[in-house]
Amino acid sequence: MNLRRLKYFVKIVDIGSLTQAAEVLHIAQPALSQQVATLEGEMDQQxxxxxxxxVTPTEAGKILYTHARTILRQCEQAQLAVCNVGQTLGGQVSIGLAPGTAASSITMPLLQAVRAELPDVLVYLHENSSSVLNDKLLSGQLDMAVLYDRSPTAGITSQPLLKEELFLVGTRDCPGQTVDLAAVAEMNLFLPRDYSAVRKRVDEAFSLRRLTAKITGEIDSISTLTAAIxxxxxxxxxxxxxxxSLVSSANGWMARITSPSLNLPLSVNLSARTALSPQAQAVKDILMSLVVRPTQESRELLLVG
Known part of the structure; x- marks a missing residue:
């Protein structure tokens, strides 16, 4: 294998078309097809x-794609590390964020701190579900991800950031500052799908109390959920x-859930297979300092959600 063929292969899979990949790579399609054939010969696999x-990857192709992205990213990081010796850190750092997490509250303080301390670093923010973010970490598309992570994932290391309590949110018939889980079981609930960390925690709590939730609808979109509430x-x-945030948008109320109280751990996830680049490590250090020792601005943002 050589790096050029791996780059060609990754680009073909990303685009899903040999013709379009050839145009992007500025190479004739027959020559690109020959590069793929050579790679398949080296792998002895279609x-x-x-x-x-x-075009779509075979099962063997999917495995090679994952490894190829990691290899290419490591080569890029090695080149950047050598080029950055004795120089100001630069390059792109990609961060995944799970929707609705406290991480969104420190996004602006993080961007401001990076601009002040690492002016040559470009931060790319990507919002998606926890499972998608972990997949992107494993494929090398993200440097780190901030999400609610309650179970170990192969190839992923998690570093705890903080714990967030879960609250009941509505716009009618406020139950007060606190609400018993048994009372929640009597209400019409809108919850995310069962792969969500929030949904798993809620289902777990109902199961332990031998209660049955009245699920009116399953909604993953924050904007749609806000409209429903x-x-x-x-x-x-x-x-x-x-x-x-939802209370502010929908002019609603929120009540702390008791008996039992519910919380979720927020973590920063990293790929166990790939070391962080110097610029990514520097951004991670800033992120951790904002969570451990929040600035006044980030405190205010955390309070308003």
């Missing part, structure tokens, strides 16, 4: 399936930061 709609059709359960 790597791509060609159809009228484009604002309509008064039901209530939802959210981490404190997301709860405060």
């Amino acid at each position: 790597l791509l399936i060609r159809t009228k709609r484009g 604002a309509s008064g059709m039901g209530v939802t359960v959210l981490p404190e930061s997301a709860a405060r």
